[in-house]
Amino acid sequence: MGHTIDLGPNWIHGTVRNPILELANELKQTTLSPPEDAARSVYDELGDMVEAETAIKHSELVWGIIADAFKYSNEHHNSIPPEKSLLDFFESEVKDKGLDEASSKLVFQMAHIWGDFVGEPMEKQSLRFFWLEECIEGGKCLTSAGNSQYFPNTHVFQENLFLASTYKDVLNAIAKVALARTELHLSTKVTSITSKLEHTSERAVVVTTASDTDLVFDEVIMTAPLGWLKHNMSCFTPALPLPIIKAIENISYGRLEKVYLSFPTAFWMTQNPAETSFFTQFLSPTYTNQNPEHWSIECVSLASLPEHCAHATLLFYVNGPCAQHVTSLVKGLEPTSKEYFSHLNDFFAPYYSRLPNYDPFSSDCKPAGILGTDWQNDQFAGWGSYTTFQTSKSNEIQLDKDIEALREGCPDMGLWFAGEHTAPFVALGTVTGAYWSGEAVAERIAEAYGMGKEVKQNGIEEKEKDDMNGNVEE
Ligand SMILES: Cc1cc2nc3c(=O)[nH]c(=O)nc-3n(C[C@H](O)[C@H](O)[C@H](O)COP(=O)(O)OP(=O)(O)OC[C@H]3O[C@@H](n4cnc5c(N)ncnc54)[C@H](O)[C@@H]3O)c2cc1C
Known part of the structure; x- marks a missing residue:
């Protein structure tokens, strides 16, 4: 067809101090903030178009309830049963609002749009950890009305931009330093990682590839997706520490x-x-x-x-x-x-x-x-798309702590993790989060080598930097 299309991301989630947006702007990329009005159409279960006013009204109801769910999750997450889902929250809210049958039905049907944000249906979305789906200001949630949503209870206006000119140039710009200054082994599958640090005073982490080649490093940053880690925990020697294993098991992948x-x-x-x-x-x-x-x-x-x-x-x-x-x-x-x-x-x-x-x-x-x-x-x-937070049966599971454990990595083994699954809470599951996670781990390794904070600080807010470093206040 002659068009370049993105098979992964299209959106830039959040417009406030988002390094990906800054890069896109520097590169003079074209973004689209879809207009609120007339930006949506909705077809009902029979395939008939829902009247615009009705669609707008119900879309607002849906996003109002989602905003309330964020607030509720933020304020009560420790007491929310782990099996409670976003759908359960909708059920009680719709009841409280006293909507008639037709309106209730439309709200439930439209609410299923949530699945396209996280990659799994809303009935699996954890309410307890729903707050982890929240995003940087101008962040992750978009409406079927368009690209942005005012969350009435949080006073946050969240905006998402469609990267109309595609991620191509942004990706090329990010890859530029790596391409120019490192030795890259493309199309090379890693099959195991062995840390010898426990047995020798010399730093040596061995990365073995599918062609049985051993590559030896002082430190290794593992950026394979969470889904890959789920299937390949046995490729690490010695075995990963229990908190990391639990984290990889507990966090879901959409x-x-x-x-x-x-x-x-x-x-x-x-x-x-x-x-x-x-x-x-x-x-x-x-x-x-x-x-x-x-x-x-x-x-x-x-x-x-x-x-x-x-x-x-x-x-x-x-x-x-x-x-x-x-x-x-x-x-x-x-x-x-x-x-x-x-x-x-x-x-x-x-x-x-x-x-x-x-x-x-x-x-x-x-x-x-x-x-x-x-x-x-x-x-x-990783047999899927990106991190998401699903309901579970266990009160013991603390997904925020699991993310922190992944971010911490295994410095003693010379093994660190980066990728969207180790991002600041506000950017999990996004390109921005993956980018920030790489910066953060590079900074920590540089610090470990006494090189100080040479890595460029990004515009992330103080709180989020703390989140990223694991200094989250309860
Ligand atoms: C359909 C879809 C739509 C999305 N839409 C958006 C969006 O609009 N906006 C947004 O911000 N984010 C979006 N995302 C999420 C975003 O793409 C990810 O969060 C981000 O790309 C994650 O980057 P990463 O570096 O953590 O992982 P990846 O980009 O997945 O990189 C992991 C790398 O590891 C390599 N790898 C895996 N296993 C091995 C191995 N054994 N040996 C060697 N290499 C290996 C892979 O080939 C890959 O290159 C979307 C994702 C999907 C799937």
């Missing part, structure tokens, strides 16, 4: 996938682009036998991006069991094959065919190309 459908023209754009939706939600669809569990589906129109970045593409997000189902449809198929195309097209046609101006006889309304991700079957992605 399944968010994306599917891009490109069309010859953006047929869904109305004459007035300002009236065309950026987000579209398809609630609990009952009008297709392709979606056996009536999972809600969401898509974003890339035709609404600023002109030089716009293309006639719909980006669908799917999560959890729905994502598992979608990836299973094309398991083992070449993305260039007819079957790959037709299986994904069959799944998504019931949704794009609801959009304005759709004509089943027009070739403009048939996708010209389809490409989906399959992170959950990719060992290097």
